[in-house]
Amino acid sequence: MLYRFCVIVLFINSISSVLGQRNVRDSTIGTPLVGVQYGANWTAADLADRYGFINHIGILAGYKTNKNWYVGMDANFMFGNQIRISGLFDHLVDSYGHITDVNGDTGIVVVYSRGVNANVTFGKIIPVLSPNENSGIFFHAGIGYLLHRLRVETQDQVIPQLELDYRKGYDRLTIGTNLHQFLGYSFLANGGFYNFYGGFYLQEGLTWNQRTIFFDQPNVPVSKEMRLDIQYGLKIGWYIPFYKRQPKDFYFD
Numbered sequence: 001m002l003y004r005f006c007v008i009v010l011f012i013n014s015i016s017s018v019l020g021q022r023n024v025r026d027s028t029i030g031t032p033l034v035g036v037q038y039g040a041n042w043t044a045a046d047l048a049d050r051y052g053f054i055n056h057i058g059i060l061a062g063y064k065t066n067k068n069w070y071v072g073m074d075a076n077f078m079f080g081n082q083i084r085i086s087g088l089f090d091h092l093v094d095s096y097g098h099i100t101d102v103n104g105d106t107g108i109v110v111v112y113s114r115g116v117n118a119n120v121t122f123g124k125i126i127p128v129l130s131p132n133e134n135s136g137i138f139f140h141a142g143i144g145y146l147l148h149r150l151r152v153e154t155q156d157q158v159i160p161q162l163e164l165d166y167r168k169g170y171d172r173l174t175i176g177t178n179l180h181q182f183l184g185y186s187f188l189a190n191g192g193f194y195n196f197y198g199g200f201y202l203q204e205g206l207t208w209n210q211r212t213i214f215f216d217q218p219n220v221p222v223s224k225e226m227r228l229d230i231q232y233g234l235k236i237g238w239y240i241p242f243y244k245r246q247p248k249d250f251y252f253d
Contacts, residue, residue: 028133030066035059035239039076039201047148047205047229050172051113052082054231060121060239068125068133070140078115078148085150088170088216092161101157109162114151117178117203119144125186138186138197146178146205148229169215174227176207188241198236205229 039056055078062072089109092099099107123140130136149171154162162170184199207227214222 028066028068028127029241030064031241032061032063033070033072033239033241034061035195035237037074037076037235037237039233039235041201041203041231041233044230044232046227047231048084050083050085050150051080051148052084054078054080054082054113054115056117056235060237062121064125064134064241068127068136070121070123070125070138072121073119074121075118076116078113078117080113083111083113083150085172088150089162091216092159099159101154101159103158105157107157107159108155109159110153110155112151112153113148115146115148117144117146119178119180121180123182129185130187132188132190134188135186137184138199139181139183141181142179144178144180145175146203146207146229147173147175148205148207149173166215168211169213171211172214173210174205174207174229175210176205176227176229179204179206182235184235193240195241196236196238198234201231201233201235203231205231 037056037058037060039058041054041056043051043054056076057079058074058076060072060074062070062074064070088111089099094100099109101107119142121140121142123138125134125136125138127133127136152162152167152170160166180201180203182199182201184197186197188195205227207229208224209222209227212222214220
């Protein structure tokens with residue numbers, strides 16, 4: 001996943017090298033922005049009962065006005081391997097402490113956290129401690145869609161109790177509204193393509209369980225109340241502004 005992220009960054013760099021850019025040192029410029037981003041997130045509230053550390057990798061597209069207002073959209077893939085739900089498959093374990101596959105061999109079951117979010121965002125760049133009027137303190141907030149679940153993998157083995165629709169009884173599928181806030185720094189270079197941002201990120205999911213039963217807790221009713229799924233951490237991004245090419249000056253004798 002990190003390898004793919006790096007490839008995307010290099011691809012953006014290659015695009016930026018062929019685009020005409022103008023110097024932003026002396027003026028505030030309105031420009032589209034497209035980029036990639038990574039977030040390192042810790043969990044809190046209801047989400048902390050299920051998952052630990054979660055990574056975000058995503059893309060963004062937006063527009064910065066010549067007044068330094070920002071409006072845009074972003075989408076992120078969420079993934080991690082810290083699962084805090086205990087006893088998820090205890091009822092499938094035999095007297096030897098193993099889960100067996102269809103051939104009677106010891107099965108290997110791996111569980112990950114997975115999810116996506118997609119948001120609309122509105123914010124502002126304040127040119128403080130910046131090399132030009134297009135860089136500075138960057139804050140934004142937004143609203144969108146959030147989905148998270150457990151991904152159950154049995155490698156190349158077939159474990160009948162964990163195949164096809166049976167996995168839905170363990171995946172804890174949860175969907176709802178996503179709110180987020182960001183405070184950091186945005187940098188648009190005076191020239192070239194070294195444009196980035198980074199800062200502190202907070203996300204609150206107002207979500208609901210989508211399954212009617214959890215197979216590991218068949219006698220416990222699944223809560224239908226709203227959940228508060230919080231993630232917080234750091235986010236960095238690399239983006240490319242699509243400046244209009246400056247007109248060339250012509251001189252006539």
